[in-house]
Amino acid sequence: MFKKETEYALRGMVYIQLQNLKDRRPGVAEIAQEIEAPFFFTAKIFQRLVKFGFVRSLKGKGGGFFLDQEKKDLPLKELIIAIEGDQLFVGCGFGLKNCDESNPCPLHYRYAFIRDEINRLVSTETIQSLAQKSFDNQFSFNSLRESSI
Amino acid sequence: MFKKETEYALRGMVYIQLQNLKDRRPGVAEIAQEIEAPFFFTAKIFQRLVKFGFVRSLKGKGGGFFLDQEKKDLPLKELIIAIEGDQLFVGCGFGLKNCDESNPCPLHYRYAFIRDEINRLVSTETIQSLAQKSFDNQFSFNSLRESSI
DNA sequence: ATAATAAAAGATAAAAAGGTCTTTTATTAT
DNA sequence: ATAATAAAAGACCTTTTTATCTTTTATTAT
Numbered sequence: 206m207f208k209k210e211t212e213y214a215l216r217g218m219v220y221i222q223l224q225n226l227k228d229r230r231p232g233v234a235e236i237a238q239e240i241e242a243p244f245f246f247t248a249k250i251f252q253r254l255v256k257f258g259f260v261r262s263l264k265g266k267g268g269g270f271f272l273d274q275e276k277k278d279l280p281l282k283e284l285i286i287a288i289e290g291d292q293l294f295v296g297c298g299f300g301l302k303n304c305d306e307s308n309p310c311p312l313h314y315r316y317a318f319i320r321d322e323i324n325r326l327v328s329t330e331t332i333q334s335l336a337q338k339s340f341d342n343q344f345s346f347n348s349l350r351e352s353s354i
Numbered sequence: 355m356f357k358k359e360t361e362y363a364l365r366g367m368v369y370i371q372l373q374n375l376k377d378r379r380p381g382v383a384e385i386a387q388e389i390e391a392p393f394f395f396t397a398k399i400f401q402r403l404v405k406f407g408f409v410r411s412l413k414g415k416g417g418g419f420f421l422d423q424e425k426k427d428l429p430l431k432e433l434i435i436a437i438e439g440d441q442l443f444v445g446c447g448f449g450l451k452n453c454d455e456s457n458p459c460p461l462h463y464r465y466a467f468i469r470d471e472i473n474r475l476v477s478t479e480t481i482q483s484l485a486q487k488s489f490d491n492q493f494s495f496n497s498l499r500e501s502s503i
Numbered sequence: 504a505t506a507a508t509a510a511a512a513g514a515t516a517a518a519a520a521g522g523t524c525t526t527t528t529a530t531t532a533t
Numbered sequence: 534a535t536a537a538t539a540a541a542a543g544a545c546c547t548t549t550t551t552a553t554c555t556t557t558t559a560t561t562a563t
Contacts, residue, residue: 232509394523509560
C-alpha cells in the first residue's frame with residue numbers, strides 16, 4: 206500500500222512520540238533498531254521529516270528526536286502526502302487520468318468507496334493517537350521484544 | 355494502489371474482452387493506443403499474460419489477443435497477484451511482518467477492514483464483468499474518444 | 504577548552520520498476 | 534512459394550526506490 210519510506214516514517218514517528226510520552230528522546234540508532242529499519246535510510250528519512258517540520262531534533266549528547274507537544278496532532282495523511290504525494294487519495298483504480306463521477310471507469314464507484322475509507326482512516330488517525338494506543342496496549346514494533354521469555 | 359504494469363494489464367484485458375464481445379481481436383498496437391499505454395511495454399506485459407494463460411494470442415495476419423470464452427470469468431485478484439504478488443491483500447499497513455489478530459499494530463483493525471474491502475472488490479469483479487459494464491455504458495478507456503465533437 | 508556524542512549533508516551505489524528497440528518466429532492471404 | 538502481418542524473445546536503457554557510507558556541523562558534559 207505505502208512505500209517503504211512511508212512505512213518507516215510512520216513507524217518511526219509513532220515510536221518517537223511513544224518514547225516522548227515516557228520522557229525519552231530516541232536517536233536514529235535506537236529508532237532504526239526498534240522499528241526494524243536500516244540505520245542510514247532511517248537517518249536520511251528523518252532528516253527530511255525535520256525539514257518538513259514534522260519532528261524536531263537536537264544534536265549532541267543527550268540529543269535525539271521529539272515531537273513538539275504544543276502542536277496539534279499530526280494526521281497520518283499529512284505525512285503520507287509529504288512523502289509519496291496524494292496519488293493514493295485521488296487516483297483511479299485503473300490509473301486513468303480522466304476517471305471521475307462524470308466519466309466513471311467500470312471500477313469507479315466501488316473503488317471510490319475504498320479510497321474514501323482510506324482517506325477517512327489516515328485523516329482521523331494521527332501519530333499521537335497511534336502512539337497512545339501503542340502505549341495503552343503495550344505494543345512494541347520490535348518483534349524480538351515479545352518473543353523473549 | 356497498483357503498479358503501472360498491473361494497471362496496463364487490467365485495462366488491456368478489459369479492452370480485449372470488450373472487443374471480443376464485438377467479435378474483434380485487437381493487436382498490441384490497437385490495445386496500447388486505446389488504453390493509453392506505451393506500445394513496447396504493453397507488448398511485453400501481454401507476452402507474460404499469455405504465458406500465464408490469462409489470455410490467448412494468434413500470430414500473423416488477422417492475429418491478435420482474445421480471451422478463451424469457454425473459461426470461467428477471471429477475477430481481477432488472480433491477475434493482480436500474478437503480476438505483483440499478494441502483499442496488498444495480506445500485508446500490514448505499517449509494513450510489519452508480525453502484525454495480526456494476535457499481535458495487532460495500532461492501525462491493524464481499521465486497516466484490516468479496508469484490506470478486506472479491497473479483497474472483496476477484486477474477488478467479485480472480473481475482467482468479464484468489467485468488460486460487460488464498459489459495453490453497457492459505452493465506456494471507452496481512451497479519453498480522446500469522447501472529447502471529439 | 505576539549506572530548507564525546509549525535510544529527511546534517513551529501514556522495515555513491517544496488518535493486519526494482521518502467522520503458523524501448525531489434526531480431527526471430529509463426530501465420531495467413533495472395 | 535512468398536509477401537505481409539503480427540506476436541515472441543530477448544537485449545538494452547532510464548528512472549525511481551531503497552539503501553549505504555563518509556564527512557561535517559552542532560551540542561553538551563566534563
